[in-house]
Amino acid sequence: MSQDRAASPSDQVARIGHYELLDTIGHGSFAKVRLGRHIPTGTQVAVKVIRWQNTPKLQKLQERELDCMRILDHPNIVKLFEVIDTKRFRFLVMEYVSGGDLFSYLETHGPMTEDQARGPFRQLVSAVQYCHQKGIVHRDLKPENVLFDAQRTVRLADFGLSIQFGDGKLRTLCGTLPYAAPELFLGLEYDGPAVDVWSLGVVLYNMLTTTLPFHGADFWSIRRQIMTGKYEPPKGVSLLGQALLKKLMNLEPAERGSLTEVMPHPWLNKGQEEWLQPYREPPSEDMDPGVMQKMTELGFECERIRDSVKGRKYNSVMATYVMLRAA
Numbered sequence: 001m002s003q004d005r006a007a008s009p010s011d012q013v014a015r016i017g018h019y020e021l022l023d024t025i026g027h028g029s030f031a032k033v034r035l036g037r038h039i040p041t042g043t044q045v046a047v048k049v050i051r052w053q054n055t056p057k058l059q060k061l062q063e064r065e066l067d068c069m070r071i072l073d074h075p076n077i078v079k080l081f082e083v084i085d086t087k088r089f090r091f092l093v094m095e096y097v098s099g100g101d102l103f104s105y106l107e108t109h110g111p112m113t114e115d116q117a118r119g120p121f122r123q124l125v126s127a128v129q130y131c132h133q134k135g136i137v138h139r140d141l142k143p144e145n146v147l148f149d150a151q152r153t154v155r156l157a158d159f160g161l162s163i164q165f166g167d168g169k170l171r172t173l174c175g176t177l178p179y180a181a182p183e184l185f186l187g188l189e190y191d192g193p194a195v196d197v198w199s200l201g202v203v204l205y206n207m208l209t210t211t212l213p214f215h216g217a218d219f220w221s222i223r224r225q226i227m228t229g230k231y232e233p234p235k236g237v238s239l240l241g242q243a244l245l246k247k248l249m250n251l252e253p254a255e256r257g258s259l260t261e262v263m264p265h266p267w268l269n270k271g272q273e274e275w276l277q278p279y280r281e282p283p284s285e286d287m288d289p290g291v292m293q294k295m296t297e298l299g300f301e302c303e304r305i306r307d308s309v310k311g312r313k314y315n316s317v318m319a320t321y322v323m324l325r326a327a
């Protein structure tokens with residue numbers, strides 16, 4: 001900025017913590033997502049800016065999202081780096097995924113062949129199975145929430161509606177209508193994971209056709225179709241593909257099977273070197289000496305780094321370590 005020009009408001013970039021906040025890349029109900037930059041390392045981030053809600057119910061929803069994000073650490077789930085709470089806002093500093101979302105991909109490129117869909121869908125199944133293993137259901141699986149990174153690897157986003165199901169049943173009807181499982185409309189208690197399995201079936205159908213198995217002009221006609229469980233078999237899809245869709249979108253939740261039981265399905269493993277199996281978290285590794293070196297040069301103390309990373313504090317120390325580690 002030239003010296004003689006006084007810094008006008010537009011020149012001052014918004015800052016929070018060690019981050020510059022740049023333009024908005026998306027907004028939801030009570031949150032918006034802004035591109036950000038971690039000043040000490042230059043890492044690009046995506047910052048979810050959540051305005052504190054004043055009703056206890058909504059506050060609980062916000063707490064849930066963070067509780068879920070803290071627990072999850074999977075190569076196909078967007079990473080949380082840091083949490084910054086101020087009086088009016090919560091800032092969730094997350095990984096910036098640069099390849100856009102699956103919905104836009106399908107809009108631009110049209111339907112995927114089965115071979116094109118298999119890789120991304122396997123990654124999605126792996127991510128959701130991992131969530132279920134950790135006692136978390138997503139509850140809003142749809143192409144809009146599936147992002148691709150620069151290596152075209154899937155990154156599951158938006159745990160705004162996800163919840164820890166523990167061993168109990170759930171009852172809230174939520175998610176997005178065309179992806180909603182039939183049992184959600186009965187108002188009874190339902191098994192969380194089975195709802196995600198159904199939505200994955202709708203997502204796979206959408207990837208292979210860019211249409212929806214259950215579609216209609218209004219809520220009641222879509223609801224009616226979902227309750228019959230009948231859909232137009234997708235044209236040109238192999239018998240194996242049809243069989244997987246049938247299994248995932250089975251009217252009877254118990255018949256769908258858990259994702260662990262779905263993983264060995266022949267369609268998911270056709271032509272693949274390795275069988276799809278539940279993700280095993282790597283043993284919590286020792287601190288990376290190279291990163292430790294860089295961080296001590298940045299003025300951090302070893303003990304503080306170890307505590308923040310091992311204790312998953314999601315503070316600026318852990319964030320810096322994780323960003324340098326991923327660089």
Ligand SMILES: CC1(C)C(=O)N([C@H]2C=Cc3c(O)cccc32)c2nc(Nc3ccccc3)ncc21
Pocket residue numbers: 025026027033046047048078094095096097098099100101144145146147157158
């Ligand atoms: C923090 C987090 C996880 C998130 O909440 N969003 C939002 C914002 C836009 C959007 C969307 O269009 C689809 C899904 C999630 C989202 C993110 N978007 C990106 N990159 C991006 C890049 C180009 C276009 C769209 C998204 N990276 C990380 C996130």
